[in-house]
Amino acid sequence: MTKIITSFPIDKQLQLSISFSAAEDKLLLSGVRYCQNERESINSEPNHDSFIQKIKNELECYLSDASFQFSLPCNFQLGTLFQQKVWQALTEIPSGEVKTYGALAKELDTSARAVGNACRRNLFPVIIPCHRVVSASGVGGYAGDTLDVQKGDINFLRIKQWLLAHEAALYEKRKG
DNA sequence: ACTATTCCGGTAA
DNA sequence: TTACCGGAATAGT
Structure with missing residues (x-):
């Protein structure tokens, strides 16, 4: 490696x-x-x-140029079948746009909670744009952190917001 | 028994 | 009328 x-x-x-x-x-x-x-x-x-x-x-x-599309090959096999399905869907969200966990769940015929789970397990942040999935009421989480809880010394939510701003993506922010 | 959720009902201003 | 909790429903790990 x-x-x-x-x-x-x-x-x-x-x-x-x-x-x-x-x-x-x-x-x-x-x-x-x-x-x-x-x-x-x-x-x-x-x-x-x-x-x-x-x-x-x-x-x-x-x-x-935030609209650039990555073509780096990722080893999806490191995730479960369900995670692979979600990650694949993530790559299809264009830069500058966002989707809610619930909306993505509906497309994949699963639940918002399960989508959030698979996003949290994303092994390839930035390359696989899990930051383009937000919650219905605000920004949602990133790398395990939420608006309420930061686990380590890195402020991951700030990174998510930076990425979305870089891509000029808008999302409803009713709480934070 | 955990989540990076969401929806709906109750309550108060 | 809007805003803010509390709890249940939900699917995958």
Whole structure:
């Protein structure tokens, strides 16, 4: 497995850690997570260089133009069948638009709660735009955090709002 | 027994 | 009339 660290322009601290590995003779993303003050690991193999460039390039594209569509391959097999179905649906929400958990649930013939669950388990934040799903009454959650509860030292909700603002997405905010 | 939800009824201003 | 709780319903892990 190879892991790369890139900065993420919300503040100086925030970074994105992206890992990938070979699966069935191809390189696939195996995870994306937010972190702070981590150093890039040096264990990357030379034949991974072009893939690393592709990752960094697509991220730069998205950051300079929010309508850019990622084409990075993600290993969906790391999720359950249901999660794969939800994640696939997430990729079909265009930049600049949002959907509520309830609306997405209706499309997939399941429940809002279950959709929220699958979003929380999204292994590829930013690349798979789970931030484009909001609650009927406000912004909803992100990475396990909600408006009421922040679990760790990273303010994930702020990140979600930053992403939505970057994409110029509007959502009903009746509470926060 | 947990959730990154939602809907509806009751109550008070 | 609107606004704010409280609780039940809900589906997947």
